[in-house]
Amino acid sequence: MKVQIETMNRGAMMVATLHGELDHHAAENVRGTLDREIEATKVDCLILDLRGVTFMDSSGLGVILGRYKKMQAISGELVVTSLSKPVERLFEMSGLHKIMKIYKDRETAIKALKEVTK
Amino acid sequence: MKTANSMSMTFSALSENEAFARVAVAAFVAQLNPTLEELTEIKTVVSEAVTNCIIHGYGEIEGDIYLQCKILGDSIELVVEDHGIGIDDLDLVRQPLYTSRPELERSGMGFTIMESFVDEFAVESVVGKGTKLRFKKRIRTPQSATHHEV
Numbered sequence: 001m002k003v004q005i006e007t008m009n010r011g012a013m014m015v016a017t018l019h020g021e022l023d024h025h026a027a028e029n030v031r032g033t034l035d036r037e038i039e040a041t042k043v044d045c046l047i048l049d050l051r052g053v054t055f056m057d058s059s060g061l062g063v064i065l066g067r068y069k070k071m072q073a074i075s076g077e078l079v080v081t082s083l084s085k086p087v088e089r090l091f092e093m094s095g096l097h098k099i100m101k102i103y104k105d106r107e108t109a110i111k112a113l114k115e116v117t118k
Numbered sequence: 119m120k121t122a123n124s125m126s127m128t129f130s131a132l133s134e135n136e137a138f139a140r141v142a143v144a145a146f147v148a149q150l151n152p153t154l155e156e157l158t159e160i161k162t163v164v165s166e167a168v169t170n171c172i173i174h175g176y177g178e179i180e181g182d183i184y185l186q187c188k189i190l191g192d193s194i195e196l197v198v199e200d201h202g203i204g205i206d207d208l209d210l211v212r213q214p215l216y217t218s219r220p221e222l223e224r225s226g227m228g229f230t231i232m233e234s235f236v237d238e239f240a241v242e243s244v245v246g247k248g249t250k251l252r253f254k255k256r257i258r259t260p261q262s263a264t265h266h267e268v
Contacts, residue, residue, distance in 0.1 A: 057165040057228075058231055063223060
């Protein structure tokens with residue numbers, strides 16, 4: 001699984017785009033990469049763009065929930081965007097859709113978050 | 119009745135094999151013409167079951183995972199088994215959001231997902247001997263329905 005990182009809004013926002021299959025095998029790597037970036041950039045907002053995720057299971061939910069908690073612990077925010085139908089179903093099943101903000105794409109998320117951080 | 123078409127495989131309990139297992143089962147059941155949604159459900163169930171064997175069944179110990187898949191009419195039967203530590207409290211592990219390994223950031227959704235994506239689900243486990251998960255799922259594609267009317 002590939003994780004593509006971009007920072008924007010003068011370093012206040014980070015978009016991490018995930019490409020590939022997010023299972024238990026990929027989880028450790030994704031967790032490590034995201035945590036390193038969160039710590040290095042000290043961003044307030046992490047946008048997790050899932051448009052490239054071709055498969056996900058409960059291990060993926062665990063990684064996303066873990067990063068959500070990490071951002072919360074530093075008074076930051078994590079939002080997710082571009083969920084495929086199967087991924088959306090997992091979010092609903094686990095109740096994650098009730099605690100996390102979900103946007104249809106990254107542009108909508110960036111716009112919404114910029115409004116808040118203004 | 120037609121003889122069941124079956125396949126079985128044994129592979130090391132390594133996370134690298136999670137993708138292999140779900141793709142192998144998906145390729146095998148493709149002959150029933152499942153919808154993309156059904157195929158995703160099957161792949162997810164295999165992934166959850168195999169991940170459970172690796173994390174909970176074996177943990178740090180080395181071992182093998184035994185997977186069996188049968189096609190019976192328009193249904194598939196799947197068995198995923200490990201010879202690991204076994205499960206002490208079966209009711210507890212089936213609770214949504216329960217995880218015995220919170221330090222690994224498990225979501226605790228594995229059993230709930232497996233239960234939701236199949237028609238029948240059973241767990242057999244003996245502490246110190248291992249765990250066997252059995253699944254049954256009917257493939258409800260228009261194609262298999264037509265086949266049955268003939």
